[in-house]
Every structure is written in C-alpha cells, then in structure tokens.
Amino acid sequence: MSRAFNFSPGPATLPEPVLRQAQAEMLEWRNARASVVELSHRGPEFLQVARQAEADLRMLLSIPDDYAVLFLQGGATAQQALIALNFAAPGQQADYVLTGHWGLTALKQAAPYVDARIAADGETGGYRDIPPRAGWRLSDDAAYVHYTANETIHGVEFREVPEVGNVPLFADFSSSIAAEPLDVSKFGLIYAGAQKNLGPVGIAVVIVRRDLLERAGQPRAPIFDYRAHLAGESMLNTPPTWNWYLLGLTVKWMLDEGGVAEFARRNARKAALLYQAIDGSGGFYRNEVAPAARSRMNVPFFLHDPALDAAFLGEAAEAGLISLKGHRVLGGMRASIYNAMPEAGVQALAAFMRDFQQRHG
Ligand code: PMP
Numbered sequence: 001m002s003r004a005f006n007f008s009p010g011p012a013t014l015p016e017p018v019l020r021q022a023q024a025e026m027l028e029w030r031n032a033r034a035s036v037v038e039l040s041h042r043g044p045e046f047l048q049v050a051r052q053a054e055a056d057l058r059m060l061l062s063i064p065d066d067y068a069v070l071f072l073q074g075g076a077t078a079q080q081a082l083i084a085l086n087f088a089a090p091g092q093q094a095d096y097v098l099t100g101h102w103g104l105t106a107l108k109q110a111a112p113y114v115d116a117r118i119a120a121d122g123e124t125g126g127y128r129d130i131p132p133r134a135g136w137r138l139s140d141d142a143a144y145v146h147y148t149a150n151e152t153i154h155g156v157e158f159r160e161v162p163e164v165g166n167v168p169l170f171a172d173f174s175s176s177i178a179a180e181p182l183d184v185s186k187f188g189l190i191y192a193g194a195q196k197n198l199g200p201v202g203i204a205v206v207i208v209r210r211d212l213l214e215r216a217g218q219p220r221a222p223i224f225d226y227r228a229h230l231a232g233e234s235m236l237n238t239p240p241t242w243n244w245y246l247l248g249l250t251v252k253w254m255l256d257e258g259g260v261a262e263f264a265r266r267n268a269r270k271a272a273l274l275y276q277a278i279d280g281s282g283g284f285y286r287n288e289v290a291p292a293a294r295s296r297m298n299v300p301f302f303l304h305d306p307a308l309d310a311a312f313l314g315e316a317a318e319a320g321l322i323s324l325k326g327h328r329v330l331g332g333m334r335a336s337i338y339n340a341m342p343e344a345g346v347q348a349l350a351a352f353m354r355d356f357q358q359r360h361g
Helices: 016-024 044-061 075-087 101-110 210-214 226-231 241-256 259-279 306-318 343-360
Strands: 067-072 093-098 115-121 145-148 169-172 189-193 204-209 298-303 333-336
Touching: 016 241, 044 067, 044 241, 044 259, 067 210, 067 226, 075 101, 075 169, 075 189, 075 204, 075 226, 093 101, 101 115, 101 145, 101 169, 204 210, 210 226, 241 259, 259 298, 259 343, 298 306, 306 333, 306 343
Parallel strands: 093 115, 093 145, 145 169, 169 189
Antiparallel strands: 067 204, 189 204, 298 333
C-alpha cells in the first residue's frame, strides 16, 4: 500500500520532499561520515544545521532582530508553564482568553505560578466562537495576555491579532504558525510545538521580544530560564538534534514553496473546499463553529448520524484518507490540513465525503 493522505492533528503529515531528503541523508550527512543523529550537538556540522534552521525560520516568519528565537524541549505544554515562571512576578496577574481546550491547558499550566485570570471564556457557547473583544476583562498590570491563535481541537481560529493595549500579548501558535503572514512585532511572545506546521514532535519554538527577557520572573532552575537558554544558543543541555534538523528541512521547504504568503493562499483554498463540502451537504455533515472563527488548519465535523462514524472512518482509510477521527473531547471527525497537506488531499477528502453521502444518505 502507498502513502495515504494523513489528516492527523499532530504529529502530522510532513512534506514528502522533507522525508525523502532525510532518508537520503540518514546514513551520512553531507561529508560528516556519520548521520546527523549521531553527531555532537556542539560540532561544526550540527551547529551549521541549527543556525541555518534559525536563519530560515527568521526569514520565513519575518522575525525582527529585537526578537530572540529559542528551540526547546517539553513541547508547547512546558512553555505554558515556563512563560509564567519567566515573565510574571510571584502572585502577579496574567490574563487568559479561552477559546477552547488548549487555552484552558495553558491557564492550568501557569496557575501554580501566577494569578491566572480568565479574561474571556468561550465555554458558555461550547467554544464555537471567539468572545467579542469588547467584553474581555483585561487588567493594566497583568504580566501578559495569553490567547490561543488556533484551537486545534475545537477548530476556532483568530483571524486578526487582538488589540490588548500595553500589556504584552503572548500567543500559542502551535497549530497555525507559518500558515499565513504574521506581524510578529505585535507580540511579546509566540510559542509553538513543531509537530503541526514546523516539522516533527520533540521540539518547540519560542519567539520572544528581547527586552522581556530582562524581567526577573520567579525563582527557577537554569534549565527553566529562557535567558539562560538564549545565552546557551538553546543548547544548555543536549538538544533534540534530529528534530531540530527535520524542523530545518521543513522550514526550508516552506521557503522554497514560496513562503507564508503562498501557504496562506493554499490554506484558504483548502479550507474553503472542505467547509463547502460540509455546508453543502444539506446537514449530512455539520461544523458548528461560527463561520468567521472557523479554523483553516483543523476542521472538526460531525456526521448527522454517529452510527455512521465507524463506516466513514473505515471507508475513508480504504480510500487512502487516514487519521480523520475527532478528538475524544468532541467526538465526530476532524481533518487537520496543515501546510504540508497538499490541495490534492483535501480534494480527495471532499470527493470521498460526497461519495459517502450518496451511498449512505
Ligand atoms: N497548544 C496547542 C494549540 C496544541 O494543539 C497542542 C497539541 N496538540 C498543545 C498546545 C500541546 O502541545 P505539546 O503536546 O507539544 O505539549
């Protein structure tokens, strides 16, 4: 059997050219006479890989010079705790805007270290929309305002960067980084686990305005200290070299394909096609998110009769479309259509959905 179109939410599909290059370089990386996984992180070969990955990411995302970039372990979840330790004074308030599961996770990870307040909560509406900005309860002395740019499970995405005044804006971009052009200068900090749009799991990216690193934060071990990570070029301890290398290949691929502006166009077409397949099904399929807040990366949907779910998943897999089962929090289906998902994959899914409806409708 051949490779399927993989709609997994993360770890997620990677660009085929990236996998092929990794395969070709697996035994020997360039002239190193060893695999990149086998080389010291402090040797000249891996340093070149690491620095190139940072340079390429800076170019891809147009990251200004007054922002530092860190490559860290512990996933996005660890960053959710570390931002509180690094940027909030003990007992200081931090404001959280909740638009789904991951915003709540962020709040829970920070709660032992800050006075984490819910500034707005979409839960009353079942996380199907973004609470209107006018109703957010923000405090001028908060350490930061945190929101989740794209909620991977609930399929709710901010289309605009929210305006929050002088308090630094911190954002979880795990599932939508590099999906479209972004004005990094509007943020105090952006973090993302890599395993959706940037490559493999096992490495997370933190983009932080350098002046914020002057904040004292709270007592913490050096390994939890962003300033120490920056001084050590994200190599305070042995970094996940293989993951970093794959991230570098993925970022390079995005640049070669035309960068974030090109991916924004592709992603808009892919999302439009899929939502149209859902909305045009006369209720056979449904997505409950307010149209203006619908995610272009993760499209949750339900069949009108859950008794058909197993048949849908089984027949989809036979048609070469895998990992469509929804998250256990929501049930139903979810198609994750990150940058590496080709338009042909979404076209195949939309065609399969129409075909399935004809046979089971
Ligand atoms: N935030 C978001 C938006 C996510 O989608 C995820 C993972 N699905 C996380 C945080 C947690 O990431 P990790 O598993 O890398 O800690």
